[in-house]
Amino acid sequence: MIFLDAAAATPVRREVLEAMWPYLSGEFGNPSSHHSLGDAAAAALAGARDRAAEALGCRPGEVVFTSGGTEADNLAVKGIALARRAADQRLDRVAISAVEHPAVEESARYLQRLHGFAVDVIPVDRYGQVTEEALAAALRPETALASVMYANNEVGTVQPVARLAALARSRGVPLHSDAVQAAGWLPLDVRALGVDALSISGHKLGAPKGCGALFVRGRTRLEPLIHGGGQERGRRSGTENVAGAVALATALSLAVSSREASERVADLRDGFIAAVLAGVPGAVLTGHPAERLPSVASFCFPGTSGESVLLELERQGVICSSGSACAAGSDEPSAVLLAMGIDSAVAQTAVRFSFEPSVTAAELREAAAAVRAAVGSVRTLGAAG
Template identity: 80%
Template sequence: MIFLDAAATTPVRREVLEAMWPYLTGEFGNPSSHHSLGHTAATALAGARAATAKALGCRAGEIVFTSGGTEADNLAVKGIALARRAADPSLDRVAISAIEHPAVEESARYLERVHGFAVDVIPVDRFGQVTEEALAAVLAPGTALVSVMYANNEVGTVQPIARLAPLARARGIPFHTDAVQAAGWLPLDTGALGVDALSLSGHKLGAPKGSGALFVRGRLRVEPLVHGGGQERGRRSGTENVAGAVALATALTLAREASSVPASAPASEATSEAPASEALARRVASLRDGFIEAVLAGVPGAVLTGHPTERLPSVASFCFPGTSGESVLLDLERQGVVCSSGSACAAGADAPSPVLLAMGIDPEIAQTAVRFSFDSTVSADELRQAAAAVRTAVVGIRALGPTS
């Protein structure tokens, strides 16, 4: 099997399993307990928090451990907006991009439906990018929060977060970014990005499912979604998942050492800070570009979606007019290639992707979308085989006619 669906999930790394194993076995204590087992768990949790903070360039007290990216997004969008409106009732708007993950989109719609917020949608261009002008146009005196994802989970487009965030912060508006797909590929320094909140999910970078974190800057208030014992400084109650926190911190540390560089950085821009990181990102980006070239050359009419250069090293996404995206997926799996038609979180959806529609792609074309996403272990040979399989699948389906 050639696994090209890493944007959906990644295998747990051995180093991560080894780091978390003690807290699933002998060191099983509750970190809130006042005995030796509890103390050991609390020490491990504090270490994981410090390591996560180091990876994000922030303070340990600014990290909230969660069950994953979805919870982190919900806590950021709902928690920050509700807390800000509680302090100032005039703050009754949230601004989100047109291509947000459902965790952000549905959180904003919840605020609209249940709490009377207005949702301002920031349009994107045909490549799926938010421009500074587009963001500035929707900011209003009543905006409580802006949320723009760092890298899109369907087409891989990277947003210019370091240019967008200051526009909001200059108006006193907190800026949140969903960095779930960016982790492991792009810089996560929250100071350099200028963000006030940032969401992560462990299973996208080699930690188990069910681990995640939210960075919340300084004294920014957050209304908790989960109430109880007051863990995580009152921002997320419940006995902490110590093993999950250790796993996430270990995966982040490994990723920081190996692959945290801009997707679009030219090969000539090597720095002395992280040469191994740059080499890995350049290698994967080069393989991605070769795969894109092979697919476009081998499949007449294939359309690359997302930004041609400002994209994750690990994502290549296409539309194949004259086919069904699901038919292509089934044929590819028959040939031993596993990929996706888009977001794994749009469970059971058969409608055209809202992301592609927001980019101006015709609904009929959008339904032919296929996403290929790789981890850092992908090989040139695997991608050559995958490109050949894509050609075989698409040409075969087109030959069968529109009912295929």
């Protein structure tokens, strides 16, 4: 099997398992307990926070551990917008890009539905990028928060986050960025990026599912979503997942220290894209041709069904996806591709290939040959039908 769906999930790294194992076994204490087991858990949690902060270029107190990227996005969008409006009732709008992950979009729609916020959708160009002009047009004096993802989970397009954050800051608007897909591939120094909040998720980095983090810049107002005992400095109550925090911090540190793989994988990605475009008549690369994640190659194959191509590829031993794994059970065309101006019928032929850092040239050569065969087979069957 050739696994090319790393944007959905990655296998847990051995180093991560070894780091978290003590806190799933002997060191099982509650970090809020005032005894030796609790103290050991608290020390492990503090160490994980320190390592995560080092990887993100921020202070430990600016890291909130969560259950994953979805919770981190929800906490950023809802938490910042609600807190800012509580301080100033005029701040009743949020601006999100047209290609956001559902965790961001649905959080904004929740604010609209139950709290009376207006949602301004920032358009993207045909490559899925937000321009500074588009963001400027969406920002208003009433905007409580803007959210633009760092790198798109479906097509891999990378946004000019630092420039967008600087623009938002000049208008007095905090900027949140979903960096779930960017982590491990792109620089995550939040000071250089200039963002006020940034979300990451462990299972994209070689940590288990169910752990993530949100960077929140110091002094940024944040209304908690989960209330209780006041853990995480009152920003996210509940007994902390110590093993998950250790796992996330370990995986994040490993990913940051091994980012040299990005250039190698980008070269392999470009070769794979060229082979698919040369070998499959009518194939269309989606996303930005250059400003894209090293790990993502995404296409539309007009005249096919994306799901049929996926099934045929799996039969040939290649595992990939039709886009986001997060829109559970949806057979609608991708909202991301529609926002980029791609026709609805063509959008339903989308296939995404996403790579681990360990991917090889041989695997991608074999995968490109399988794509040619799979698309040809599907088109032949479609013509016969």
